[in-house]
Amino acid sequence: MKVVIFVGPTLALTEVSGLIDAICLPPVAQGDVYRASLRRPSAIGIIDGYFEHVPAVWHKEILWAMSQGIHVFGSASMGALRAAELDSFGMVGVGSIFEAYRDGVLEDDDEVAVAHGLPEDGYRVGSDAMVNIRATLVRAQAEGVLDESTASLLRQVAKGLFYPERSYAHILDLAAAREASRSRLDAFRRWLPHGTVNQKREDALLMIETMRDFLATNPEPKGVDWTLEESDFWGMLKRHSGEIQLGSEGSPDARVLEELRRDPDALARATSAALGWWLAGESASREGLTVDAAELLHHSAEFCRANGLLDSAGVAQWLEQNHFAQERLEGMLATRALARRAELFAPSGLEACLLEYLRWTGDYTRLLAGS
Numbered sequence: 274m275k276v277v278i279f280v281g282p283t284l285a286l287t288e289v290s291g292l293i294d295a296i297c298l299p300p301v302a303q304g305d306v307y308r309a310s311l312r313r314p315s316a317i318g319i320i321d322g323y324f325e326h327v328p329a330v331w332h333k334e335i336l337w338a339m340s341q342g343i344h345v346f347g348s349a350s351m352g353a354l355r356a357a358e359l360d361s362f363g364m365v366g367v368g369s370i371f372e373a374y375r376d377g378v379l380e381d382d383d384e385v386a387v388a389h390g391l392p393e394d395g396y397r398v399g400s401d402a403m404v405n406i407r408a409t410l411v412r413a414q415a416e417g418v419l420d421e422s423t424a425s426l427l428r429q430v431a432k433g434l435f436y437p438e439r440s441y442a443h444i445l446d447l448a449a450a451r452e453a454s455r456s457r458l459d460a461f462r463r464w465l466p467h468g469t470v471n472q473k474r475e476d477a478l479l480m481i482e483t484m485r486d487f488l489a490t491n492p493e494p495k496g497v498d499w500t501l502e503e504s505d506f507w508g509m510l511k512r513h514s515g516e517i518q519l520g521s522e523g524s525p526d527a528r529v530l531e532e533l534r535r536d537p538d539a540l541a542r543a544t545s546a547a548l549g550w551w552l553a554g555e556s557a558s559r560e561g562l563t564v565d566a567a568e569l570l571h572h573s574a575e576f577c578r579a580n581g582l583l584d585s586a587g588v589a590q591w592l593e594q595n596h597f598a599q600e601r602l603e604g605m606l607a608t609r610a611l612a613r614r615a616e617l618f619a620p621s622g623l624e625a626c627l628l629e630y631l632r633w634t635g636d637y638t639r640l641l642a643g644s
Contacts, residue, residue, distance in 0.1 A: 275314040276488065279305065282389040282396030283320050283349050283477045292478070293485045299392055301351060303328035304514035310338040315492075317343055318484055320477045321396075322351025324382065332359060333507055339363055340501045342494030344487070347371065348480035349473040350385040350402075363497055367483050368476025370404050379404070385473065388437035400439045406431045408470035418464045423448075423457040441465055525596040538634075545630065553612035564610045572606045572613070 279301035280289055286297045298309065300321040309317060317338060322330055335355060338345050339362065347356030348367040356366030357374035366375060373379040384407075388399035410428055413419045419427070430447045431439055445458055533540050582588050592599060631637040 275312065276316050276318070276484065277309045277312075277314045278318040278320065278481070278484075279322065279352075280318075280320040280477070281392065282387065282398050283473045284481075285395065288478075289481060292481045300396075301330045303331055304334065304510060306330055306338055306345075307334040307511060307514050310334070310341055310343055313341070314343060316346065316484055316488060318346045318348075318480060319352035319355060320347075320349045320480065322355075324351070324386070330355065331510065333501070334510065335359055335364060336362060336501055337507075339495050339497055342496075344492065344495045346480055346484050349477040352480070353385060353476065354382060362499065363495065365483075367480040368472075369408075370472060370476050373404075383436045386436040387439075400437050401431075401441060402473055403431060403436070403439060405470060405472050406439065406441075406444070408472040409465075409468065412468060412470050413461055413464060416464075416468070418460050418468070419457055420454075423454055423461075426451065426453050427461075441469075542634070550608055550612045553608070553615040556615060562611065562614065564607045568610045569603070569606055572610045576606060576609075 276293060276295040277298060278289055278293070278295045279298050280286065281297075281300050289295060289297050295318070296314075298305065300323050301319050302323040306317060306319070319330070319335075330351065332355065335345055336359065344365065345363075346365045346367060347353055347359075348371055350370075353366060353368065353371040353374055356364045356371050360366055360375055366372070370379070370385065384403045387402050390397035390399065407428065410419065410424045414421065414424045427444055427448055430451070431444045434443070434447075441462075445462060449455065449458055533543060577583075577588070580591060582591055588602075591597075592602065597605075628637070631640065
């Protein structure tokens with residue numbers, strides 16, 4: 274039974290692996306749930322997710338996952354947000370943060386946002402989440418460390434800060450400048466090391482426990498009572514997202530792209546070529562064009578000749594070496610066929626763009642000198 278969990282920085286990967294047999298992937302971003310769903314896991318858990326500088330996970334890809342029979346859980350951070358928004362569609366939310374969003378007690382996305390480091394740093398947290406600050410202030414007031422007015426002031430100060438600037442030290446300094454009770458602030462400062470509440474972590478752990486107990490019942494695939502409508506944007510996301518290899522040490526695709534990025538010139542050339550293929554596919558899709566069997570056979574033969582694939586065993590070996598599925602190869606050949614058709618229908622415009630591209634890369638003068 275395959276389980277996928279998107280996590281970091283709320284929990285360390287070692288914590289997750291010690292609690293549930295799951296493939297842990299980095300914080301979720303747009304397209305990630307769709308790609309993970311292509312491998313048909315039994316369940317997907319979303320804890321952390323990217324936003325702001327990286328497109329956030331779409332609601333529709335979560336809906337698509339559920340429509341494919343995959344149970345989807347959310348908690349703590351981005352998972353709590355999406356679970357609250359998709360609760361009525363069957364996404365399972367876990368924890369008090371999810372409940373606060375679902376019930377309208379919380380509304381702002383910045384409540385769960387934190388600044389954090391890169392994966393190689395273990396997503397080291399650089400700020401305190403507003404939901405954790407709220408829970409900590411409630412506990413401090415319940416234990417008599419803070420009175421109502423001081424707790425309210427600290428909450429107001431924290432909420433007024435941009436999320437990467439939220440830290441207890443900074444909040445206390447700002448509160449002191451606003452003439453809050455010095456004795457209360459000092460008492461709170463001394464209490465923090467043992468009294469701080471990490472609500473996000475508690476909710477994330479509860480979600481993992483919930484998933485583990487649920488999956489132990491060997492549940493049937495997820496059933497839904499609604500129909501997912503296709504759209505141009507959804508089709509675009511699927512074509513753009515492609516596949517992801519669910520490996521614990523980094524996918525082959527990711528390693529290839531990482532190696533390509535070491536050569537900026539090669540990356541630029543490959544990106545330009547790939548963009549041409551993609552745009553050709555988009556244009557063909559808008560025009561309602563399809564690839565017939567004869568075209569597919571022609572480009573299949575062309576591909577096999579170019580790669581020295583003499584028989585089915587050679588094709589199978591190529592698929593294994595390139596970490597590619599048969600159906601994805603057929604899709605690639607169809608895309609190539611559409612790109613070729615675009616070349617034939619727009620020769621003059623393509624030639625002009627080709628010359629501009631050669632000037633951009635510097636190959637124009639090299640080719641001219643060799644002519």
